[in-house]
Amino acid sequence: MKNSFLLIALAFFSGSLFAQNPAWKGKKCAVALTYDDGLQVHLDNVVPALDSLGFKGTFYLSGSFPGVTARVADWKKAATHGHELANHTLFHPCTGGPGREWVSANRDLRTYTVPRIVDEIRMTNTFLEALDGKKQRTFAYPCGDRTVGGENYYEKVTGDFVAARGTTSEMKQPTAIDLGNVGAYGINxxxxxxxxxxxxxxxxxxxxxxxxxxxxxxxxxxNVALPEHRKLLAFLKQHENEIWIAPFIEVAQSVKPKTGGK
Structure with a gap:
């Protein structure tokens, strides 16, 4: 009987440990809503929807993309509303090759050097600071590609970022997260x-x-249809007392003490 009680107590403690995480305000999980490529629909559809519910999202901007260069003032305004503007490189280079014919030769990571991608990443940080005045930043790998010439280029800029978001479809408890490649569920x-x-x-x-x-x-x-996106947001709002919804940078900061900055 005593052993049974102990097992029940351990199971309860294990299941509720992270729910008591002060950084999550005692809630059961942390959810970050991230949006890539600085699209105009993010400004026209997403930001107003998030603002109406009091949510803050993370927008990964590539500095050269039309939706960014044409709407600089609107991105500044989004930042003043508390949304995170994050680094998705200057030109969004990806690894080309078979099946990726859409990658242009001058945006192919196979033709890049590590110093070149590092320079472009840091230039994007400067651009983003001009928009929101902030120093702390997160990064997202374009196309999920992490290497140039077989070398992990993010290792050269780790000190410039709080965390990096990858593209692996996975969710983890805080102590298991690698802040250099945080998993994310791509929605399509x-x-x-x-x-x-x-x-x-x-x-x-x-x-x-x-x-x-x-x-x-x-x-x-x-793409995700607007009505389906609204359903997700509505559920998050209905369960706000159980779910911590925050920008990716805040979620990463909440787990960093537990990972030793890994």
């Missing part, structure tokens, strides 16, 4: 119910859940 055509199921899984496992969106109501071939 999923229903609101499918996205909500991920949130419920994070709640049940006291995990960090990062959503990775591109198009929201259009403008990108990776």
């Amino acid at each position: 055509g999923q229903s609101g119910e499918e996205m909500i199921a991920l949130v419920k899984q994070a709640m049940a496992t006291n995990s960090v859940l990062v959503f990775l969106f591109h198009g929201v109501g259009g403008e990108h071939n990776l």
Whole structure:
């Protein structure tokens, strides 16, 4: 009987440990809503939706993209509303090759050097600081590609960032997170119910859940329909007392003491 009681107590403690994380305000899980490529639909569709619910999102901007250069004032305004402007490099280079014919020769990581990508990343940080005045920043790997000439280029700029977001579809408890490559669920055509199921899984496992969106109501071939996006936001709002919704940088900062800055 005594052993049974001990097992029950241990199970309860294990299941509630991270729910008591002060950085999460005692909630069951942490959710970060991230949006890539600085699209105009992010400004027109996403920012107003988040603002209406009191949520703050993370927007990964590539400094040369049309949706960024054409709407600089609007991105500044989004920052004043508390949204995170984050680094997605200057030109969004990816590794080309078979199956990736859409990668242009001058944006192919196979033709890059590590110093070149480092310079472009740091230039983007300077650009972003001009928009929001902030020094602390997070990074997202374009296309999830992490190497130049076989070398992990992020290792050269680790000190410039709080964390880096990857593209591996996974959610983890805080102590298991690698801040150099935080997993994220890429959304492309999923229903609101499918996205909500991920949130419920994070709640049940006291995990960090990062959503990775591109198009929201259009403008990108990776897209989620507006009504489905609204369903997710509505669920998050309804369960706000159990879910901590915050920009990716704040979520990363909440787990950093537990990972020793890994």
